[in-house]
Amino acid sequence: MLVVVVVGGIDTHTHLQMPFMGTVSIDDFYHGTKAAIAGGTTMIMDFVIEQKGESLLEAYEKWRTWADEKVCCDYSLHMGVTWWSQKVADEMQTLVQEKGVNSFKMFMAYKDSFMLNDGELYQVFKHCAALKSLAQVHAENGDVIAQKSMEMVNQGIMGPEGHLLSHPEEVEAEATNRAVCLANQATCPLYVVHVMSKSSADVVSKARREGKVVFGEPIAAGLGVDGHHYYNKCWRHAAGHVLSPPLRPDPTTPGYLMDLLAKYVSYVESVSLFIHSDNCTFNADQKALGKDDFRMIPNGVNGIEDRMSVIWEKGVTSGKMDPCRFVAVTSTTAAKIFNIYPQKGRIAVGSDADIVLWDPNQTRLHVVQGVGRFIPTPANSEYVYGKIRARVQANQPKAVERDPYTGPVVKVNQKM
Ligand SMILES: C[C@@H](CNC(N)=O)C(=O)O
Ligand SMILES: [Zn+2]
Ligand SMILES: [Zn+2]
Ligand SMILES: [Zn+2]
Numbered sequence: 001m002l003v004v005v006v007v008g009g010i011d012t013h014t015h016l017q018m019p020f021m022g023t024v025s026i027d028d029f030y031h032g033t034k035a036a037i038a039g040g041t042t043m044i045m046d047f048v049i050e051q052k053g054e055s056l057l058e059a060y061e062k063w064r065t066w067a068d069e070k071v072c073c074d075y076s077l078h079m080g081v082t083w084w085s086q087k088v089a090d091e092m093q094t095l096v097q098e099k100g101v102n103s104f105k106m107f108m109a110y111k112d113s114f115m116l117n118d119g120e121l122y123q124v125f126k127h128c129a130a131l132k133s134l135a136q137v138h139a140e141n142g143d144v145i146a147q148k149s150m151e152m153v154n155q156g157i158m159g160p161e162g163h164l165l166s167h168p169e170e171v172e173a174e175a176t177n178r179a180v181c182l183a184n185q186a187t188c189p190l191y192v193v194h195v196m197s198k199s200s201a202d203v204v205s206k207a208r209r210e211g212k213v214v215f216g217e218p219i220a221a222g223l224g225v226d227g228h229h230y231y232n233k234c235w236r237h238a239a240g241h242v243l244s245p246p247l248r249p250d251p252t253t254p255g256y257l258m259d260l261l262a263k264y265v266s267y268v269e270s271v272s273l274f275i276h277s278d279n280c281t282f283n284a285d286q287k288a289l290g291k292d293d294f295r296m297i298p299n300g301v302n303g304i305e306d307r308m309s310v311i312w313e314k315g316v317t318s319g320k321m322d323p324c325r326f327v328a329v330t331s332t333t334a335a336k337i338f339n340i341y342p343q344k345g346r347i348a349v350g351s352d353a354d355i356v357l358w359d360p361n362q363t364r365l366h367v368v369q370g371v372g373r374f375i376p377t378p379a380n381s382e383y384v385y386g387k388i389r390a391r392v393q394a395n396q397p398k399a400v401e402r403d404p405y406t407g408p409v410v411k412v413n414q415k416m
Contacts, residue, residue, distance in 0.1 A: 003362075006327050007347045008042025008073075008354030009308045010334040013193055013219070013276035016046055017066055021298040023286045027279060029070035030369050035305035038364035040330075042073050042354035043344055043375065044304070045276075047105060049080035049114065056081070056091040060099060064374065071372030074352070076338065078103045078136065082113070084120040089127050096131045100376020102339060104128055105193065108175045109140035109244060118182060125186035129388070132380035134337065135183060136191045139175040139200065140167060140245050149295055160238035162294040164230040164246045172245045173199035180207045180214055187392050189213040189384045191337070194278045196222050196245040198256045205260070213387050215337065218257040219278040220303040220310045226251050239287040242297045243278070254314070261311070261329055262320035274333045275311055277303030312360055339381035 016032035018025045027035065029046075036044050046067065050059035056079055067075060079095055081088060081104050095101040106124055107114035116124065121137075128135040145166055152162040176192055180203060183190035195201050195216040204216030227247035232238045241247055261275055280300025290297030303310075308330050315321040321329070335345025342351045 003357050003359040004323055005347070006040070006323065006356050006358045007331050007345060008356050009036075009040050009330040010043045010045070010274075010338075010344060011036060011041045011277050011279070011304055011307055012045045012217070012274065012334045012338065013278045014044045014046045014304055015049075015278070015280035015300060016044075018047070018049065018280060020049075020280070020300070021296070022289055023282065023298055025280050025298075025300060026283050026286065027281050027302075027304065029067045029075075030072065032279065032304055033070070033072040033075070033372060034367045034369075037073050037367050039305040040308040040356045040358060041304065042356065044071075044073065044075045045078055045103075045334075045338065045377075046075060047078045047080055049105075050082060052083040052113070056088060057094060057099075060095060060101070067372075068374060069370055072367040072369055073372045074344075074354075074375050075372055076340070076375045076377045077101060078105050080105050080107070080114065081116070081124055082107065084116060084124060092127060092133075093131060096133050096379050100374070100378070101133070102377040102379045102381070103134040103136055103191070105136040105138065107138040107142070108179065109138055109142040109145060111142035111146045114138075115142040118178065121179070122182045122186055125183050125188040125190075129186055129188040132385055134191050134381070134384055135188050136193050137175075137179045137183075138194070138244070139172060139179050139192050141171045141175045141178075144171050153293070153295070158293050159235065160242050160290075160294050160297065161230045163242050163244075163297065164227055164249065166294075167244060167246050169197040169199055169248055169250075172197050173203055176200040176203045176216075180204070180212060183214070184212050187388060187395070189388055190215070192216040193276070194219050194222070194243075194245060195257070196253075197248045198250065198253055200245075201257060201260055211387075211391070213384065213391070217274060217276055218261060219276055220307040221278070221301045222247060223254050223258050223261070223275070223314055224306075224310045226253055235291065236284045236287065239290065239294075239297050240284065241301065242287065242290075242294070242299055243280070243301045244299045258314050258318075258320060262315050262325060274329045274331075274337070275307065276334075277307040279304035308358075309360065312358070317360075336383040337381060338377045339379070339383070340375060340377055341383075344375070
């Protein structure tokens with residue numbers, strides 16, 4: 001097997017040492033970035049996720065202190081938006097203009113903790129567009145999930161299979177479609193994270209064919225395994241696969257999502273332009289917080305170390321994509337979308353020397369804690385906003401010039 005030299009991978013979606021569901025994800029910024037480098041990823045993008053009502057800026061500074069002293073590779077940060085107010089809007093602007101953030105993640109799920117309603121979502125999308133930043137969504141219908149979870153509990157279904165049954169595929173696809181509609185109405189570029197199903201991927205495909213600026217990204221786990229594991233008799237095994245949206249039991253899902261990642265007929269045709277891990281790992285003892293009730297199982301799986309290997313094996317070794325496409329989906333496209341190309345995502349004079357000797361059969365390397373840098377991601381990525389500007393221009397709403405109406409008007413019936 002020849003060794004190929006590739007540009008270091010960029011994992012656009014990680015949750016290292018994140019406080020979540022009563023515990024903290026087990027990979028901290030040292031171990032998580034060490035694993036990333038071991039797997040060929042030389043930059044990660046993590047999420048600051050504040051609690052409802054908490055200052056976004058304070059949460060951002062907290063995450064920076066957690067990360068800066070520990071990271072073994074470069075990193076940047078997305079900002080979660082779990083509540084909406086003028087203060088949130090003002091802090092989003094500060095984050096874009098002064099703190100090197102150019103993307104925000106909104107949740108349509110996690111009712112009562114992170115979820116925004118449609119009206120709030122639309123306003124946040126409008127604000128993202130005004131800030132020339134990218135809107136990311138966790139697309140699942142949180143209201144329906146809450147109801148269906150209660151239905152499972154009322155039927156005595158308390159195991160990890162209850163998580164799958166209360167997060168059906170079409171509840172993911174419905175929210176994906178709703179997010180596409182709201183973002184398009186707000187003329188805001190949309191990035192649907194952790195696309196876990198064929199039907200959601202189809203929603204993204206259709207939107208892209210219609211010319212909408214929408215990106216949909218699968219995760220490594222969703223390309224590697226399907227959702228039959230929730231029915232495993234071993235509770236730890238089944239619970240270890242709990243994340244949202246869940247892995248889908250349709251065994252053709254991983255291959256379908258990989259085909260969409262591999263296919264680059266044209267910019268429009270390819271649904272997935274890159275692949276992230278959504279690494280949000282909890283060990284078995286942490287997952288056991290939900291041993292009696294699946295709703296308490298901390299959501300998340302690993303992927304930060306194996307993301308690129310999964311794509312190499314399922315994509316390149318399988319003949320679905322060539323090494324050039326592999327580089328595009330594991331690094332280059334992400335750099336363009338988050339406006340850090342060609343500093344990142346390219347091997348060239350003047351670019352960062354994030355170089356990986358890729359030998360799928362080799363063991364893995366050593367790292368140095370704290371050498372990673374925070375990489376600001378500037379707003380107004382041409383790759384993202386070039387098309388938006390044209391669409392705004394083309395669809396500018398205009399009032400019709402007409403003479404004032406002077407005809408008869410009926411009297412308003414005060415009694416009704
Ligand atoms: C908070 C985080 C948890 N991981 C997961 N996808 O279940 C996410 O929803 O991305
Ligand atoms: Zn999510
Ligand atoms: Zn087991
Ligand atoms: Zn995530």
